[in-house]
Amino acid sequence: MTTLNDNIDYRENLEVRAQMFKALGHPVRLLILNLVKTKPRHTEELAAILSLTPATVSHHLALLAEAGLLTSRKDQYYQVYQLVEEKLQKTIAEIVQVPQPGLKANVEVDAYRQKVVRAFFRHGRLIQIPSQQKKKQIILEEIVKVFSPGERYTEWDVNKMLVDFNEDVASLRRYLIEFGLMQRDHDIYWRVEHSA
Amino acid sequence: MTTLNDNIDYRENLEVRAQMFKALGHPVRLLILNLVKTKPRHTEELAAILSLTPATVSHHLALLAEAGLLTSRKDQYYQVYQLVEEKLQKTIAEIVQVPQPGLKANVEVDAYRQKVVRAFFRHGRLIQIPSQQKKKQIILEEIVKVFSPGERYTEWDVNKMLVDFNEDVASLRRYLIEFGLMQRDHDIYWRVEHSA
DNA sequence: CTTTCAATTCGATACATAACTAATCAAATA
DNA sequence: TATTTGATTAGTTATGTATCGAATTGAAAG
Incomplete structure (x- = not known):
């Protein structure tokens, strides 16, 4: 710490x-x-x-x-x-090298994430889907957290969970797949595990 | 150059x-x-x-x-x-290192020597014998130049040459010996060669 | 113990830098 | 092509720095 x-x-x-x-x-x-x-x-x-x-x-x-x-x-x-x-x-x-290599950096990276998250979420809802990839990536990573790794969801389940964020569930679903955060097999969706 | x-x-x-x-x-x-x-x-x-x-x-x-x-x-x-x-x-x-190592330094060292020389010589005569060793050293090194290396001088020769610089020839003679710029054997004086 | 003399500190001035806000630019998206 | 948006530039203010001449300090020499 x-x-x-x-x-x-x-x-x-x-x-x-x-x-x-x-x-x-x-x-x-x-x-x-x-x-x-x-x-x-x-x-x-x-x-x-x-x-x-x-x-x-x-x-x-x-x-x-x-x-x-x-x-x-x-x-x-x-x-x-x-x-x-x-x-x-x-x-x-x-001389330039800071003493704490990993630790500090991680804390600091969050600053930008948080800024983006704050800009696009209001009261837990997504105001707008960002057009820029970097920002889209960040807010999708936030949204995907509501899905438990290993669990299976029908498209109807997914829609029901996504609509809490934004009406445009179709786009959100599509982007989650596109960015590799979720995968689907016909009607079944699941969250993709990411390696460190 | x-x-x-x-x-x-x-x-x-x-x-x-x-x-x-x-x-x-x-x-x-x-x-x-x-x-x-x-x-x-x-x-x-x-x-x-x-x-x-x-x-x-x-x-x-x-x-x-x-x-x-x-x-x-x-x-x-x-x-x-x-x-x-x-x-x-x-x-x-x-990065700090200057490109021309020896050359530049020698030119610059002269700046201080010249300042001291200008301060103590007027029209080729020594206004006053400096009390400080560093300055005394410098003006003695200037004065000793009138003696040719290898040549022998009687005390009378030396006095005659030193009086052009200052009346106090006794002090000048003494200092030249003291600072190792000249040596004597009874009445015979000679300039000491210095190694680089 | 007074004088001397280099070094430092002080005071002033001109210039440079870091920070912000607002305006402009330029590139990517729609 | 118009719009969006991040980056940069311009303008501004406050602070910091480099330089000098003058005053002060403090250690060495007589």
Whole structure:
């Protein structure tokens, strides 16, 4: 189960990782990383090389340090910045990847389903049969739930159950077959089991 | 040699890479990448999942696509976005790395040296001996150039050459020895060769 | 213990970005 | 061909960022 705390951790993690990419998302900061890679350097030195003021460079260095890409130490008068090599060894994919792979995704997919369901059902009845396949698929999957797997139904049974959703039972019946959610043999209908 | 065109290419490359990191630098866009990773998805679907308007999601998708992280195709009514897996397989280091490693760095290091030199020399004379080691090092390295490697100088020779820079020849002589740029044996001085 | 000097912080300005609503576009269906 | 509908663009607002000059800080040197 996803608890409230999990979600907070998850969001924060996400922020931290976005922050790291944001730190990398400026040409000056990429230059700084490359300059610091050859050897540790101090603020004024970088400012002279980059033709920027120390104030501006200090700002960029702070962002890089906050993202954990640089560390700094005092040397004589100077604040010397050094690259944290390990941070650069991961692939983009490793950082982008969210911790909970399956779980979260399933919860989220429901959001779209629910939106479609809410749009087409009112008080348990189907306002209108959607013309678009993706939406049709979703509302048919909802409707087919009233049929028990394994049980057999006559066409009259089916009609009686479908009319609760919409007057156009003929279309609904046809679509349920067409989308592979039900099958028929002459007058006998049954719900199709779907594999995961 | 670095030509003007090289520098333009280099800058543009830099911009492109910064742009790619910038595209990754937002929590919503990281979520989108993760959602699209499981399967291709369309704008409206993502909007529903993320509780954002289609317009906003469209904006994020455009940034990700421009960075080459997503491709899209039309499917029925929908614009379906798909992950470009290869783009995520590189390490941060590979992307941060500038094309010209040695060359550029050397040119840039000079910027700081030149700033220091300009600050302490006027009309070829040393205004003042810097107290800070890093700066002292730089100006001494400049001064020592007047001595030819391999040649021998008496203290009187040395003084005569150093007085052109500054009256305080005693200090200059002492520092040149101290910083390992020259060596002496009694009255004979010579310039020290440095290895690369 | 005062002075020096690089680094940082502050304040201001110009520019960029994220979010929404509303308008427009373009493709698929009827 | 007209209509539907998802996607995008345009317009707007609030927030965030990059840059500089000036003021402040704090550590090292005399």
